[in-house]
Amino acid sequence: MSHSTQQEELNPYLIAQRQVDTAAAKLQLPSHVTELLKKPKRVLSVSFPVKMDDGSVRIFDGYRSQHNDAIGPTKGGIRFHPGVTLDEVKALSMWMTFKCGVVGLPYGGGKGGVICDPRELSIGELERLSRAFMEAIADIVGPERDIPAPDVYTTPQIMGWMMDTYSKLRGHNAPGVITGKPIIIGGSQGRGEATAQGCVYAIQSALKDIDLPMEQARVAVQGYGNAGRIAARLLHDLGATIVAVSDSRGGIYDPAGLDITRVEELKDTAKLADYGAQYAISNEQLLELEVDILVPAALENVITKENAANVKARIIAEAANGPTTPEADEILDAKGCIVIPDILANAGGVTVSYFEWVQNLMNYYWSEEEVLEKLEANMVKSYDAVRKMAKEYETNLRTAAYMISLHRVTVAMQARGWV
Ligand code: GLU
Numbered sequence: 001m002s003h004s005t006q007q008e009e010l011n012p013y014l015i016a017q018r019q020v021d022t023a024a025a026k027l028q029l030p031s032h033v034t035e036l037l038k039k040p041k042r043v044l045s046v047s048f049p050v051k052m053d054d055g056s057v058r059i060f061d062g063y064r065s066q067h068n069d070a071i072g073p074t075k076g077g078i079r080f081h082p083g084v085t086l087d088e089v090k091a092l093s094m095w096m097t098f099k100c101g102v103v104g105l106p107y108g109g110g111k112g113g114v115i116c117d118p119r120e121l122s123i124g125e126l127e128r129l130s131r132a133f134m135e136a137i138a139d140i141v142g143p144e145r146d147i148p149a150p151d152v153y154t155t156p157q158i159m160g161w162m163m164d165t166y167s168k169l170r171g172h173n174a175p176g177v178i179t180g181k182p183i184i185i186g187g188s189q190g191r192g193e194a195t196a197q198g199c200v201y202a203i204q205s206a207l208k209d210i211d212l213p214m215e216q217a218r219v220a221v222q223g224y225g226n227a228g229r230i231a232a233r234l235l236h237d238l239g240a241t242i243v244a245v246s247d248s249r250g251g252i253y254d255p256a257g258l259d260i261t262r263v264e265e266l267k268d269t270a271k272l273a274d275y276g277a278q279y280a281i282s283n284e285q286l287l288e289l290e291v292d293i294l295v296p297a298a299l300e301n302v303i304t305k306e307n308a309a310n311v312k313a314r315i316i317a318e319a320a321n322g323p324t325t326p327e328a329d330e331i332l333d334a335k336g337c338i339v340i341p342d343i344l345a346n347a348g349g350v351t352v353s354y355f356e357w358v359q360n361l362m363n364y365y366w367s368e369e370e371v372l373e374k375l376e377a378n379m380v381k382s383y384d385a386v387r388k389m390a391k392e393y394e395t396n397l398r399t400a401a402y403m404i405s406l407h408r409v410t411v412a413m414q415a416r417g418w419v
Contacts, residue, residue, distance in 0.1 A: 010301045012091035012322050019326065020094070023402030026393055033410055033419050037097075040067040040090050046136040050129045053122050060129060062114035064137045065093035066146055070412040073144055074110030075100060075350060077151025077180075078133070080158075081299075084113035088300070092151075095321055096350070099343040101405025103382045105354045108409075110146045112137065118153045127161050130154075134162040138169050143176030143361070149353045150180040152225065152299070156192070160185055176360035179353035188356035190371035191349075196230035197372065198348015199319045200238070201379035202340045203293060206315045209338065209387070215239035218291045220253075220313070222246050222283060223298030224267055227319040227346060231295050236260045240293070244286050247272055248298070251286045252279040287311060296323035303328045311337065318342035333396050341398035343405070344386055351375055 009015065017038045024034040044064045049057050063086050066074040076096035079089075089111050096109025114133050118126055140146060150159060159181045166177045175186030183189065190197070207214060217240040221232045224247040232242050242260055244253040247267070252258065252275040266274050273280060287294065287307055294313035296302050300322035303311060308328035316332065317340045318324065324332070324339060332339055352375055359365050390400035413419045 008305050008325060008327055010304070010325065011087055012300050013087035013094075015322065015326060016091040016094040019398070019402055020406070022326075023399050023406050026395065026399060027403055027406055027410075029406065029410060030419070033413070036413070036419065037068065037094075037406065037409065040065045040093050041069065042066045042140070043086070043090065044137060044140055045086065046133070048132045048136045050125065050132055052125055060114055060116055060133070062112065062133050062136065063089040064112040064140060064146070064148075065089045065110060066140070067093040067097045067109040067111075068409060069108040069146075070409055070416055070418065071100070071108055072106040073108065073142075074146040075105070075107040075149070075353065076109055076111040077149045077349075078112035078114070078154050078158075078162075079151040080114050080116050080118045080129075080153040082115060082117045083299070084115045089113040092321055095343055097409060098402055098405040099347050099350060101408045102344050102386065102401045103347040103351055103378055104408075105350065107147075107350070107354065110148070111151070112148055113151075126158070130158045130161045131165040134165040135169065138166055141166070141177060143174060143357070147176065147353070147357060148178045149350070150226065156180055156182045156187060159187075176357050179356040181356070186356070186360050188352055188359055188371060189366065189368035190375065191352045191356055192226070193230045193234070194352035194371075194375060195227045195319060195346050195349035196234055198351060198375060198379050199227065199231050199295065199317050199340075199345050200234045201348065201376050202345050202383050203235070203295075203315065203317050204238075205380060205383040205387075206317070206338050206340055210314055212292060212314070213239075217241070217293050218243050219293045219295065220244040220286050220289045220291045221295040221297055222251070222286050222302065223296065223320060224272065225297065227349075228295065228297030229264070229267065231297060231317075231319055233260060233264070235293075243291060244281065244289055245272065246281070246283050246286050246298075249273065251281045251283055252276075253281040253286065253289065254279050255290075293317060296320045299323070301325055303332070305331060308332055309335075314338065316340065318345045321346065329396065329398060339397060340383075341401050344382060344397065344401050347382065348375055348379060351378055
């Protein structure tokens with residue numbers, strides 16, 4: 001195989017380890033510290049039965065990975081997706097440690113995943129699966145241990161079922177075991193839009209850096225779930241032109257700007273493609289459009305060495321976790337593209353999860369204005385710190401963000417006497 005056709009490494013766990021290595025080298029961390037940070041502290045693998053509507057029983061497999069708890073309990077979502085793997089969950093838990101680190105939350109990183117396709121499950125099957133998975137991991141989670149939350153294809157309703165199952169197991173109400181719950185049972189105002197809102201605050205900072213007003217910005221959003229859909233709406237409301245969006249079935253593109261309200265209606269009642277055949281594009285084409293801002297808000301490894309050179313956006317705001325490979329990062333860097341890394345760009349979600357957990361522990365609830373004000377202040381401060389670090393060490397925003405986090409967690413491990 002010639003060099004140029006050699007397969008790029010796409011295993012998210014190996015990619016996360018490489019990202020740690022890059023930042024650790026810049027910080028000149030001792031090798032045992034780097035080694036510790038490259039592996040999760042604990043991984044639980046579970047198999048559990050679920051009764052299906054047709055009377056059959058299906059066995060599902062899932063994982064919970066707890067990467068590092070030097071700074072506080074581990075924290076991070078649970079993903080329901082057919083593509084879930086142990087290595088993916090391990091990588092996602094590492095990214096959570098570094099995400100909480102960049103925005104200064106008193107948490108380490110965790111992540112869970114169940115191999116399933118929730119789009120093929122009835123609501124009853126989904127409820128039984130969610131409760132069974134919580135039961136399977138109940139021994140290692142808890143408000144002071146490890147606090148799950150929503151991720152790909154998991155919703156506030158699923159968080160509600162899981163909180164209920166955990167509370168019943170413990171014999172008392174335990175809202176602080178999980179975040180992203182419905183508001184009536186301890187969810188926080190603003191949590192639903194927090195990932196997208198945090199990403200928009202980060203984009204506003206980046207736009208200032210390149211002196212581009214929001215009203216002149218053309219945007220493409222890949223993924224139309226909790227992050228992508230709300231980011232498109234918020235950016236539109238701030239005056240940007242959303243020229244393309246997509247979901248797992250494909251995308252739509254109108255260089256004159258999409259009618260966002262119509263897109264939202266179609267997503268809820270039909271499919272994006274019903275916008276009109278002449279607007280259809282693929283997920284791959286969306287990434288290469290003539291836009292100022294690209295928001296990958298779906299899954300990992302969509303910007304690779306194969307397409308990075310064709311990406312035209314000046315700003316990439318990673319609402320998804322792990323959308324850009326290290327090889328692609330190099331290509332984007334060389335072009336002067338500003339990549340707002342996932343651990344910063346999508347940290348708004350876990351930030352408001354933290355607010356939710358604090359409110360649960362205090363039993364005192366805040367207004368939406370209060371939540372958003374605190375979120376904005378923290379995102380702006382974190383972005384500024386990352387930008388400053390990048391300048392000082394002449395590196396990109398991703399490595400700078402990792403450096404801030406790695407330093408923080410290393411100091412915590414030293415203070416505990418671990419290293
Ligand atoms: N799943 C989200 C993430 O990847 C949110 C995690 C949380 O709120 O704990 O950041």
